[in-house]
Amino acid sequence: MNTTKSPLLQVEQVSLSFGGTAALSDVSFAVVEGEIRAIIGPNGAGKTSMLNCISGFYRPQQGRILYQGQDLTKTPTHKVAHLGIARTFQNIALYTGLSTLDNLMAARHIHMKQTVIASALYWGSARREEVVHRQQVEEIIDFLEIEHIRKAVVGALPYGLRKRVELGRALALEPKLLLLDEPMAGMNNEEKEDMARFILDIHERRGITIVLIEHDMGLVMDISDRVVVLDFGRKIADGSPDNIKQDEKVIQAYLGQE
């Protein structure tokens, strides 16, 4: 991988605290276009907080997060999705009363309203646009192998499938950068392998850059290009999976948790 390319995302000296708790302290790292960038670290290390800062949900007190030259710390959350950044949540966020299909269609409508209106005017018909949305959503359903649950109410689905639908919802936004917060947490081994395969496919076939938070070290080391390690809100290591595995500070941080 060519890491001399200019980064798609640049996190610069970000600090975030809640009252007296420092969730992130002076964290910097870059994400290069086309890579799978993992963020790992013990519970409470600040991983989710970092994603929340990137998606504009939290505002760090210090630092900048540049995405294609634009500072995300000054960008309203709803605009971040329009920039091509989508995410999944550690605790699944879906419309539990709606079907799989409707959850994916809703994602397209909410985040692409401007496009819908613009093209409705252009085509003179909103119907045409609806057909295009529908086709794209059907492609995602096909890709994630969830045809059998396309009409199923999401709240009634088993956990592993809900996680997959949530990934579909994020893909429906057609992101350039996808932020995944523990996409395999709580899954059995087979579900984890399926999810890893989908993540790799998304990356390879769709060329989407991925920031991945995950606890399963075997999987992280297998599928990511580079790894950032956080501990108590600080970055303690940053490098290739092979380097990270041998890093004394990283080993210490994980041993300390056992």
Ligand SMILES: Nc1ncnc2c1ncn2[C@@H]1O[C@H](COP(=O)(O)OP(=O)(O)O)[C@@H](O)[C@H]1O
């Ligand atoms: N909204 C919040 N209010 C108060 N404290 C928070 C909030 N979000 C995160 N924290 C604190 O920030 C620290 C980092 O949390 P988090 O980013 O969730 O860690 P991780 O995802 O690595 O487990 C923890 O001490 C957590 O309690």
Ligand SMILES: [Mg+2]
């Ligand atoms: Mg977390």
